[in-house]
Amino acid sequence: MKFYLLLLMIFGVTIFTSAFAKTHYPPLFPYPTQVEWQQGQFKLDSQTKIYLSSNIGKHAAQELSSFLQPPTGYLFEQTQSLAQNQVRFQYVQGMENEAYRLHVGENKIVIESSSEEGMFYGVQTLRQLMPKDIESRMPINKVYWSIPQVNISDQPKFTYRGMHLDVSRHFYPVSFVKQYIDWLAFHKFNKFQWHLTDDQGWRIEIKAFPKLTSIGGKRAHTVVGHTYDYKTLFDGKVHKGFYTQEQIRDVIEYANARHIEVLPEIDVPGHSSAILAAYPELSCHKQSVHVEGQFGIFPQVLCPTAETFSFLDKVFAEVSALFPSKLLHIGGDEVIKEQWLESPFVQQLMVKENLTSGDDVQSYFIQQVAKLLNKYDKTLVGWDEILASGAPSDAMITSWQGIEGGINASKRGHKAIMTPYEFTYFDAYQSRSVEEPKAIHGFLPIDKVYGYQVVPDDLTTEQQQLIIGVQGALWTEYIKTARHAEYMVFPRLSALANVAWGNNDNWSRFQQNLPNIIRRYQAMNINASYSFLTPNIRIEEATPTRMLLNITSGLSQSKLNVLAYDAMSDTEQIKSLNIDNNGNVALNEMKTIKVQAQYQDMLSLPLTLTVTPHKAIGKNIIFTNQPSGDSKVKINDGVFAYDQYYDVNQFAVFYGEDMEAIIDFEHNESVSQIIMGVNAGRHRQLVPPDSIAVYYSNDGQQWQQVKYINGVEVEQPVIRLNFDTISARYVKVIAKNKKQSFDKQIPLLPLYIDEIAVF
Structure with a gap:
């Protein structure tokens, strides 16, 4: 992680957006039904007392006093008479069971409700109005604590x-x-x-x-x-x-x-x-x-x-x-x-x-x-x-x-x-x-x-x-x-x-x-x-010669640090990128993009995506056995799924069936390599194919085999299939399903194919 941060500082391409204006008022969650912010503050100090108009509110008052005492050191004496510099728990008739009103004025705070529940929820809102340091369970040396003046009327929609x-x-x-x-x-x-x-x-x-x-x-x-990993292990x-x-x-x-x-x-x-x-x-x-x-x-x-x-x-x-x-x-x-x-x-x-x-x-x-x-x-x-x-x-x-x-x-x-x-x-x-x-x-x-x-x-x-x-x-x-x-x-x-x-x-x-x-x-x-900061990478265009990506932050006020690597390279050589003001990136070769977003001292997890233009993008693919759902479009979209979290929707899945896919280039193409995505990233271990065979044809009838591998045991999420250059209109890839289930819960073994990238 430290290595990546260093690279971001040295090589990262940074996209800046407008500065994030500080929120004047503290966030309230859940947000109350009605909020009217006022000018000024109430200053809670060692002389602040608590007033109860009835026993309704007694427990809420105790909750407030117990919560505030550790960070403030104040004892919050209870009083029976109205005065300035008080937190008042005021019983009123006719309000809904969990409803409350909260008034923070210059000289007093008033929580009104017909119920203990309402009083309690008023205390929670008051807690959020106070500086975050009030959450400390250790003393903090302050003369007073400022609370913004506000009028709140609140009740839940759902019981x-x-x-x-x-x-x-x-x-x-x-x-x-x-x-x-x-x-x-x-x-x-x-x-x-x-x-x-x-x-x-x-x-x-x-x-x-x-x-x-x-x-x-x-x-x-x-x-x-994961419980459905290909090879199940236990911790003992x-x-x-x-x-x-x-x-x-x-x-x-x-x-x-x-x-x-x-x-x-x-x-x-x-x-x-x-x-x-x-x-x-x-x-x-x-x-x-x-x-x-x-x-x-x-x-x-x-x-x-x-x-x-x-x-x-x-x-x-x-x-x-x-x-x-x-x-x-x-x-x-x-x-x-x-x-x-x-x-x-x-x-x-x-x-x-x-x-x-x-x-x-x-x-x-x-x-x-x-x-x-x-x-x-x-x-x-x-x-x-x-x-x-x-x-x-x-x-x-x-x-x-x-x-x-x-x-x-x-x-x-x-x-x-x-x-x-x-x-x-x-x-x-x-x-x-x-x-x-x-x-x-x-x-x-x-x-x-x-x-x-x-x-x-x-x-x-x-x-x-x-x-x-x-x-x-x-x-x-x-x-x-x-x-x-x-x-x-x-x-x-x-x-x-x-x-x-x-x-x-x-x-x-x-x-x-x-x-x-x-x-x-x-x-x-x-x-x-910090996952709310994590950037998004959207594929705007995928063709055999170009991939166009759009990169945005999860929070618009943050900045983005963008790096590009040679995909699947042992040396991870960093390449410069031309990123326009709209966050668009055009690529004409296989690359791994790594993006992090930063807001002040908050740094998101890196989002990584490997993409490549290749000759099968946009071409018609004919399957002997149809993959489940709508996933077959993922097999030639130019995006590998292994360096993001496992999402079954990013794979073509064949349950208990072999994959036989014929790619029609519409005219003869020179082909010498196929890279197949067959596994997920770090959190899942999918079932690999039992064997893979590659054939080519010029008429779709007569086929010649150019590659065959048996007993596939995948350590990496992709399989590279290299062979002598051929000229072909059609390429057929057959991946055999292991079929025999390793788990009684799964009667038919799934075969996952992420991408068939043709070069």
């Missing part, structure tokens, strides 16, 4: 504003969970979904079934790299941990004090490997299984027997006693029905209950679970898969596969929480830089989070009212540490907070405030990502 945390895949201690709750409270979230069980570990003490934690709470090892380290019931109560009490409702998630009937490792008799096959060390979807499923429902009844009895929330999430997602359909018991059950499919069996299972929860006055919440054959009438739906689940739920009369993965899953990559830390897959930049509109337009007014809110998710398959978790959550949580509060209508203001939001996070000792 459900949630965030999720997966502690099954990687276990996090209570201290981190509490810190996570602090972050949610600061951003005015009011729901926390605690994903406590999955295939990789059971994380909650159940006294009736101690083996759930003694056996189901630990796994022998964890996959190294036991991963374990669970929360005692005493710890659960402690976390709930902590959350309640911050007006956050904790929803437990106990995932059934799928994602149950940890349960069945402890109690295999609850499966249909009764065979021993293990707690999974890989990630993905597994066939282990609870059998819909009386024994299983008796087990779940006792589990839910203990869980219900621990969690005051009326909502209990039971998962219900990604259930593989194979073991059910192979079971004689389930076959008999299907006849008895008039069930005709695996989806029907799942619906039956969920209905039985709902009856159990009703005993404990709980409402069942499930992922949108539970809609397949009919969910319980009072069930709430979390719509994760897209917005369609929420639409279908509301049309059927269910309340829905929108959590579509493409907008709210923070385990996705934040930029296209290959230097992003490992993520599961997908691309979710902060502007996409901010731009999410929660309520679909194509619903009636009554149906829209059933969309009660939005929830983000942090799945932790590849997030092993707290600092990595922080990086994935921040600053995207600030964008989601605006969405959840209902005020995500001014991206320009939010984007300009992002550097200052980051600085506050840093003052809170949060490892926030």
Whole structure:
């Protein structure tokens, strides 16, 4: 990294934009409903007192006093009489439950609300109005602290504003969970979904079934790299941990004090490997299984027997006693029905209950679970898969596969929480830089989070009212540490907070405030990502003789440092570039472009892209077996995918099939080399071809072989195929799929081809 920075200083071509004007007022997130900035400041000092008009606001006042005392050293005496230099908590009647008004004047600060929640949210906004140094937990020597004068009137649009945390895949201690709750409270979230069980570990003490934690709470090892890598490796380290019931109560009490409702998630009937490792008799096959060390979807499923429902009844009895929330999430997602359909018991059950499919069996299972929860006055919440054959009438739906689940739920009369993965899953990559830390897959930049509109337009007014809110998710398959978790959550949580509060209508203001939001996070000792700065490289034109690229920054006020290297060169010789004022770059040979953006002391991760003009660009390609989706255009677009994050959409993918591609040059061309992209960058190891053969023809009928390699084991993401120069109208490339699966989860091996560059 230091080497690249030195090169940027010596050789980089720098594009400057207009200076970024300092934001006069501090950023507020989520942005309040109404804000009227005033001239002047309130000076908070050692003589500032706190006034309470009633007991409503008592806890919020204590929260403010406790928060301010470490950095200021002030004691903040409470007084019963009105005077100057006060922070007043004023109870008023008639306001909505979570609404508040905040007035910062020259001589007083007034927080008004009808509820403790509103008072608490007023405190969070006041905290953001103060200098970022107020976040220090150590004393800072100041005579006073300045707060800009302002009038704010605020209330949320949605009653459900949630965030999720997966502690099954990687276990996090209570201290981190509490810190996570602090972050949610600061951003005015009011729901926390605690994903406590999955295939990789059971994380909650159940006294009736101690083996759930003694056996189901630990796994022998964890996959190294990605779970779907070509050659799976494991770390050989036991991963374990669970929360005692005493710890659960402690976390709930902590959350309640911050007006956050904790929803437990106990995932059934799928994602149950940890349960069945402890109690295999609850499966249909009764065979021993293990707690999974890989990630993905597994066939282990609870059998819909009386024994299983008796087990779940006792589990839910203990869980219900621990969690005051009326909502209990039971998962219900990604259930593989194979073991059910192979079971004689389930076959008999299907006849008895008039069930005709695996989806029907799942619906039956969920209905039985709902009856159990009703005993404990709980409402069942499930992922949108539970809609397949009919969910319980009072069930709430979390719509994760897209917005369609929420639409279908509301049309059927269910309340829905929108959590579509493409907008709210923070385990996705934040930029296209290959230097992003490992993520599961997908691309979710902060502007996409901010731009999410929660309520679909194509619903009636009554149906829209059933969309009660939005929830983000942090799945932790590849997030092993707290600092990595922080990086994935921040600053995207600030964008989601605006969405959840209902005020995500001014991206320009939010984007300009992002550097200052980051600085506050840093003052809170949060490892926030700079990925919002990462540049963009867009292909404007691709021909056999020229590639035209446009390079822009993720933040217009930053400067860009641009380098070009000889692609795939061992010496990385740097070449000068002609970059116009619009950020356009023209290339007539293969190059690797590396770009970094800088704003003040913030430096983005480098964005790297290898591009090349070549003779197959724009030419017709005929496939014997069609690749999946629309990916076949990627095979001759002049762009290699290996030096950005793994994106399956950048590859032509052949599932269980060979690739046979015929390129028609329309006239004879001299050809002596083909460079094929066959692998991803640093985060994924794709399945290489078993063999590759190259043929040529002048009539498309008679073919001559010019190159053949067998037993391909790819160390590099590309394969270079050199041969004596030929003159040909047609070139055919055959890449053989290995076909035999290395994983039962993948019945057909995928063959990935990124580019067929012809020279």
